Amino acid sequence: MSTTTRAAVVESGGAPFTLSEVVLDQPGPGEAQVRMVAAGLCHTDLGVASGALPFPLPGVLGHEGAGVVEAVGPGVTSVAPGDHVLLSFTSCGSCHNCRDGHPAYCATWLPLNLLGGRRADGTSTISRDGQDLGGHFFGQSSFAERALVDERSLVKVDPEVPLDSIAPLGCGVQTGVGAVWNVLEPRAGSTVVVLGAGAVGLSAVMAAALTPATTIIAVDKVGERLELAKELGATHTVNANEVDDLTEAVMEITGGRGADGVVETTGSVFVLRKGVDSLAARGTLVIVGAPPFGTEVSLDVNGMLGGKRVVGLTLGDNEIQTAIPVLVQLVKDGKLPLERLISRYKFEDIDQAVADMSGGKTIKPVLTF
Template sequence: MREVTAATIRQKGGPFQVERLFLDEPRPDEVLVRVVATGMCHTDMVARDQLYDVPLPIVLGHEGAGVIEEVGESVKKVRAGDHVVLTYMWCGHCKPCLRGDLTYCENFYPLNFGGAREDGSTATCEAGGGAIHDHFFGQSSFGTYALVHERNVVKVPHDAPLELLGPLGCGIQTGAGAVINALKVTPGSSFATFGGGAVGLSAVMAARVAGATTIIVSDVVPSRLELAKELGATHVVNSRQTDPVAAVREITDGGADFTLESSGRPEVLRQAIDALSIGGTCGIVGAPALGIEASFDVNDVMTAGKRIIGIIEGESKPDLFIPALVELYTQGRFPFDKLVRFYTLEQINQAAEDSEKGVTIKPIIRLAASQA
C-alpha cells in the first residue's frame, strides 16, 4: 500500500484532521492520481456537517486535479503522466447513464456520497489497519494521492494551469453547466442568479459567454457583488437592502427569462421563482439538508407557464464540458481564477471557515507541484 497524507473527518462538524494513511494500488479499471490541488466546495461542508448521510470517518474532497502516476491494466482513457481533472462518479450501466444522462445516474447518491466503491469496498486505511471511508464523489481528493475509476478522470492540456483546474470538476461546472447545458440561456435573454458564491458567479460568466444581455446577481456580500460586475453582471442587488424580486422585475420589465438558485435556502428559491417572467425557467442547484421543503404560489407558476427544474453538476458530460471550460479560460472568456484563493493542506480548516464566512469564494487546497 502507498503512504499518503490526507485530511479526514471523524465526527459531525469536523474538524478536518491531517493524518498519515495508506492507499491501495489501482484495480484494473482504476488510476492513481498524484493530487496537485483540490477545490473546496459547499458540498464538502454538507458532508462534514452530516446534512447528507455520509459515513464517518471519511476523506472528503471532490474537486481534485493532478497527474496520473499509475494506471490499471484495463485502462485505456489515460496514461501515466497525463494531467487530469477529477469529477463526479456515475455507474455507466443504469437507464439514465445508458441514454447519456450521467448526472441523473440511478446510483449517483451511493457512488458519490456512500464512502466506498460501487461494490462497497474502500481503498484507504489507518496505520493500524482500520478502514477509512473514501471514494467521495469517486475520488476523496483532500490528500496527496487519490484512487479514481477511469470513468471520472478528465484529461486536460499540459499547458493549462493544473493547480487552478480542480473546481471545474464540480462547483464551476455546476454553475456554468446550469446556464449552458440545462437552462440553455439564449443570446439577448435576461438571467438572474440568486446567490453570488462560486456556483452563482460561474453562472454569471457562463451567461455572458451564452450571450445574455441582462445579467443580475442577488447576494448579501458587497465584495461578491462588486466582483460580479467585474465578471459580467449588468446589475447587482444587495438583498439585505432591496427586495430582490421587485428589483429583478423592474430591471427586466416584468421578470427574468432564466433564474438560478444556488444558496440552498427555501426562501431564496421562492424569490427566484417569483422573479421569473411569463414562460421563464428557474434552475435549482443549491443543496440544503435532506428533507428540506420549499413552497411557491401554484397559480402563479401554472398560469404564467413557469418551469422549475432541478440541476445536478450542471448536466455536464465532463469529458466534453471541462475541456471546453479550460479553453474558454485560456481565451480569457471565463476568468474563474478571480474566485480563487490558495491554502495548504494544513490550512484546510481555515479554508473552510473563510469559505463559510464569505471571505473566500473558492478555496483551493494546494498539495504538490504540477510537474509530470
C-alpha cells in the same frame, strides 16, 4: 501494492480536518492512482464534514481534485501515467441516463459519489491502522496527497494549463456553467438572474456573459461579491440586504416582465420562492443550491400556469469528458476568468481555508500540494 499517503481526515461530524497517514488500496479495474497537485474546497465537503449528510466518518472528502496520473489499474485506457487529469464525479456508465449522455443523473449517483464511502462492490479504497475509512467520495476523495480515482471520474486535460487554476471545474464551476448553458440556454435578449454570488453563482454569471443574454442580474448580501459579479459580466446587481422585496427588485429591472431564467444557488427555500415569483411567463428557475434532506418549498400553483418551469440540477448535467476540456480551453483563452474566484492555501492549512470560506473571506479556496 498499496500506497501510504497523507490525507485530511474528518473523524466525526463537526470535527475539523486533521492530517493523518492513510493507506490507499492498489488501483483495481477501472481505477488510477493520482498524485494530487491541487484540490478545490466546496460547500458539499463542508456539509458532509459537519455531519449533515450520512457519509461514513471517519473519512476522506475532496471532490475538486487535479493532479498527475501515477499508476493505472487493469482495463484503464483513457489515461496513462504522466497524464494531467481533472477529477470530477463518477457514474456507473451502464444505466439509462449514463448511456443517454446524462451521467450526473446516474441511477447509482448517490451511493457512488455522495453517501456510500466505498466502491460499487462494497470494498474500501482507504484505510488507517487496518480500519476502513469512508472514501471514494465522488470517486476520488482528493483531500490527500494521493488519491485512488475511478476512471469515470477522470478527465485528461491540457498539460499547459496549471492544475491549480482549473481544479474547481470538477464540481462548482461546471455546475454554475451547466445551469446556464445546458438548462436555461439563453436566447438573444434573455434576462438571467443569479441568486447567490458564491463560486457557483459567479460561474453562472461568467457563463451567462458568454451567451446572447443582455440582462444578467446578480443577487447577494455581500457588496464585494456583487462588485466582482459586475466585473465578471453582470449588468445589474441587487443587494438583498438593501431591498424590501427581491421579486419587486427583479421586476423593476426587467420593466415588469420578470426573468427568463433564474439560477438559485443559495439553498434557501425563501430565496427559491422569491426567484420563482420573479420569473416571466415561460421562464425557468434552476435549483442548484441544496438545503438539508427533506426540505420542502411552497409555490403559488396559479402563478405557475403561465408556463413557468422549476428544474432541479446536479453538476450542471454535464458529460464531463466533453464539457471539462471545453472549460479548460476557455480558462486558457481568458474567456472564463476563474482566477478571480480562487484563493490558494497549502494543504496543511485546510482548516484555515475552511474558516475563510465559511466566513465569506474567500469565494473558492484551492488547496495546493
